[in-house]
Amino acid sequence: MSPSRNDKDISVTPAPGGPLALSLTPRLAQFASVARHEHVTRAAHELGIPQSSLSRALARLEEDLGVALFARHGRTLSLTPAGRTFLASAERALAAVEQAAEAVRSDADPATGKVAFGFLHTLGWETVPELLRAFRADHPRVRFALVQNYGDAMLERLRAGELDLCLTSPIPDAPDLVTRRLDEQRLRLVVPDDHRLAGRKRVRLAEAAEESFVTFEPGYGMRKILETLCAEAGFTPRIAFEGEEAETIRGLVAAGLGVALLPPPVFPRPGVRELTVTAPRAVREIGLAWQAGRPDSPPVAAFKKFLLGRRGQLLRAEPAHPTPPPPTLEDT
Structure with missing residues (x-):
């Protein structure tokens, strides 16, 4: 029977830390300490646990792995070849845990986090x-x-x-x-400096209803704001070009490819005029x-x-007219 179009192949990637890893992890430091001292009593003293508890933990570790990690020589121990292999990986794992702990402590430090x-x-x-x-x-x-x-x-x-x-x-x-x-932040209608509206200081957004707009791609906040404000003004904007960066959009406006609704520029841009929008209230x-x-x-x-604590003071003060219109044209 062939699968239907609604059937899906599901592959499951095992999560890190399976049952064996969860069982072994608490005993890695104990194993490494015994391997370092080659003596259960000294390792138990370093770890602050009873010798009998440490001996049982080592026996359980070897049982879970199915291999002997230590060769016994009276009261002393030495690593078997399997033990040396396991110790190298255990020390790397313990070092990684220590580094991770140090990283999160460092990131949370009040002074240097x-x-x-x-x-x-x-x-x-x-x-x-x-x-x-x-x-x-x-x-x-x-x-x-x-x-x-x-x-x-x-x-x-x-x-x-x-x-x-x-x-x-x-x-x-x-x-x-x-x-x-x-x-x-007040938004401006940005037009080329030879545009029919370039001599104005203030405009209603509806006066740009027939214009082509240069704006941000879908998903950008300014794109959502443009569409919302245009809907309030009674029209749907005709999108000519989409971009990702405000100054690039200003450059396209200066090239005569459309108009744009943008926040004020940091520096005045040649080739464009920035007009105050009086209706609807154009802010973000x-x-x-x-x-x-x-x-x-x-x-x-x-x-x-x-x-x-900087509510109402987040943004720099805007210049009254970053790119003032020619003084010979009447403001309408």
Whole structure:
């Protein structure tokens, strides 16, 4: 009988740490100590356990493995060839556990620990470097693992435990995440400097209904905001080009390939005009997100407190008109 289209082949990869590994792991340090001392009594003293308990543990270990690990010579022991082979792997495993323990202790250290922090591309030029500079003034040795990505991808990494905190927009509403609004940022309609609207300071978004838009790819927060604001203005944007980075999009606008809705630039861009959108209210909220129920290490808790303390002060002050229109044209 041939399988139906709904049938699926399922392959199962054994999880690390099967029954034998779970049985052997607690006894690796005991075995290594006896191998080092070649004497059960001295090893038992080092480990702080009764000699009889250690002897029983070694006998059970050899029984589980099915091989003799030690040759007995009265009160002393020596490793068999199988014992030497097993000792090499046991010492590597114990060293790996010690390194892992040291790594997690180091990452949680209040003074020198690590924070895995994600943020949007559009916050990477100035906002995030300034935040880190200000935080490290009081926490100079805290380390950061920085991830710059678009919103949906960052939230996936947050849920996977790869990030401790992230700055994102729009602010997600999800039961598995905790979010706090930190600030908002005015958005501009960016047009080529020879565009029919280039002489204006302010426009309604509906006035761009017939334009082609250059915008971000699906999944980016700014793409969702554009579509939402255009729907409020009564139209669906016609997408001409999609990109991943705000300044690239500005460059495409300067080349005459469309208009764009973007946050203010860090530096004025030649070839474009940045117009205030009066209706609908064109802003994006910037929020801080973290995984619900996940305990914070001391450095993460300190950085979270620092960010929450900067509500309403996260973003730099915007220039009134980064690229002012020609003074001879009437503002309408």
